[in-house]
Amino acid sequence: MRNRRTIAAALSVLALTAVAACGKEAPKSDDSSAKLPTYTVKTDAAVSGSKVFEEAKKRGKLVIGAKSDQPFLGFENVTTKTRDGFDIEIAKMIAADLGFGPDKIEWKTIVSANRETALKNAQIDLYVGTYTINDTRKQSVSFAGPYYVAGQDLLVKATNKEITGPESVAGKKVCSVTGSTSVKQIKTYNPGTVVEYETYAQCVDKLLTDEVDAVTTDDAILKGFGAKNAGKLRVVGKPFTKEPYGIGVQKEDPAFQQAVIAALKAHEDNGDWKKAYDATLGLSGSPAPEIPALTN
Numbered sequence: 001m002r003n004r005r006t007i008a009a010a011l012s013v014l015a016l017t018a019v020a021a022c023g024k025e026a027p028k029s030d031d032s033s034a035k036l037p038t039y040t041v042k043t044d045a046a047v048s049g050s051k052v053f054e055e056a057k058k059r060g061k062l063v064i065g066a067k068s069d070q071p072f073l074g075f076e077n078v079t080t081k082t083r084d085g086f087d088i089e090i091a092k093m094i095a096a097d098l099g100f101g102p103d104k105i106e107w108k109t110i111v112s113a114n115r116e117t118a119l120k121n122a123q124i125d126l127y128v129g130t131y132t133i134n135d136t137r138k139q140s141v142s143f144a145g146p147y148y149v150a151g152q153d154l155l156v157k158a159t160n161k162e163i164t165g166p167e168s169v170a171g172k173k174v175c176s177v178t179g180s181t182s183v184k185q186i187k188t189y190n191p192g193t194v195v196e197y198e199t200y201a202q203c204v205d206k207l208l209t210d211e212v213d214a215v216t217t218d219d220a221i222l223k224g225f226g227a228k229n230a231g232k233l234r235v236v237g238k239p240f241t242k243e244p245y246g247i248g249v250q251k252e253d254p255a256f257q258q259a260v261i262a263a264l265k266a267h268e269d270n271g272d273w274k275k276a277y278d279a280t281l282g283l284s285g286s287p288a289p290e291i292p293a294l295t296n
Contacts, residue, residue, distance in 0.1 A: 034282060037275040039092055039267070045099030050255040052125050053098065062100040064091050065110035065118055065127035065248075069201065072224035072280045074129050076109065083107055085224065089276035090147055090264075091128040094247065097263035116140040119250050126260060127248035130218060133296060142253075143296040144260035145246030147273070149289070151239025152182055153219035155207065155226060158234045163214055165238035172213040175203035182217045185241060200225065208232065218243050219286075226284035235286055246296055261294055 047053035056062045066087060067074035074087040095105050110118045115131060118124045119141045130150070133143045154174075156163050163169060169191040176182040178196040187194055195212055197203050203215040204225045214236075215222065222235045247264070249257050267273055268291050277288045 034279040035275070036089065036279045037272045039096035039272065041096045041101040042099050045097065047098070047255055047259045050253055050259065052122075052250055052253045052256040053259065055122075056098070056100070056125055061104050061106045062095050062098060063106045063108060063123075063125045064095070065108050065115065065124035065129065066091065067129035068109040069199065070130065070221055070224050071228040072283060073220055075224075076107075084280070086148075086220070086276055086280040087128045087130065089280060090247070090273075091126075093267040093272055093276070094126070094128075094260055094263040097266060098259065115248055119248050122250065125249075125256075130220060130243075131246055131248050132243045133246040137248075140251065141248050142251045142257045143246035143248060144257055144264060145294060145296055146244035146292045147247065147264055147268075147294075148220060148245045149292045150218040150220040150243040150245060152185055152216060152241040152243070153222055153239045154236040155204070155215040155222040155233055156213065156236060157207065157210075158232055160213070163236060165236060166240045169214065173211075174214045174216055175206055175212040176200075176216050177203070180217065186216050204229070204233070220245070220281060223281040223284040223286050226286070227281065230283065230285070235284060237286065244292065257296075261296070265294055 066083065068076035068083070070085065073085040074083070075085050076083045092102060092105070108124055110124065110127060115127050116137065119127060133146055154163060154166065163172060166186065166189040169186065169189050171192040173193045173195060174186055174191045175195045175197065176186065177200055178198060183194055183196060195206070200215065200217055200221060203212065206212045207215050208229065219235055219239050226233050226235050247260050249260060273291055274288055282288060
């Protein structure tokens with residue numbers, strides 16, 4: 001009888017150990033170690049010589065452009081009218097240092113094709129939403145960043161062991177968004193078929209129902225969908241391009257640009273950046289990458 005009790009106890013310990021190990025692989029949104037940081041709103045914020053800042057102070061709100069359809073990155077809950085995600089947290093950090101709390105932010109959903117126009121026409125004060133810094137865009141707008149360096153990657157079923165990177169997609173069905181640079185890039189690796197839809201959410205739905213083998217775009221976007229479907233999907237973790245994300249600001253206001261850069265630096269240095277990542281994109285199971293050096 002004593003031997004039976006000893007064996008039973010040992011099996012119980014092993015079972016608890018296995019459960020704990022699995023929990024580390026797929027953090028949940030209520031994980032106490034991954035709480036969103038809070039940001040102290042500066043009451044004496046000032047940006048000398050900035051027209052954008054002065055206009056924002058007059059209206060009493062900072063107008064921020066963002067994405068609304070990227071889980072854990074830039075997402076809007078249409079029922080509660082609230083936004084969440086890593087990009088949203090980056091925007092809140094900056095707003096706080098400029099003297100604007102969450103209740104003093106006006107969010108505007110701006111699609112990728114309209115970002116430069118929205119900034120040039122002063123429809124928004126700044127833009128935070130998977131906005132890659134490149135020389136072409138710098139002709140129209142200025143940037144603060146990069147605050148994150150993304151790279152094109154692959155999202156697959158958690159049980160998929162065949163796709164280990166872009167070189168292993170030969171003969172596979174890969175999904176991406178119509179007209180994206182991701183489509184052009186993945187085709188250089190000769191997949192069996194490239195399926196195109198209007199949104200990444202459609203691609204992810206096809207992946208969950210085994211109608212495609214992988215979804216490809218920036219890893220930051222894929223991590224968000226991975227976090228939303230924890231335990232079902234995973235990011236391969238082998239980026240094959242570089243996409244430095246920056247905060248878009250109006251080109252004619254260098255003082256405002258420098259204020260945004262300073263805010264980014266402050267929140268990277270005090271640990272807020274890491275906390276925000278862990279509580280959003282980090283829930284995908286992908287550890288926080290190295291914070292990139294600010295160059296703009």
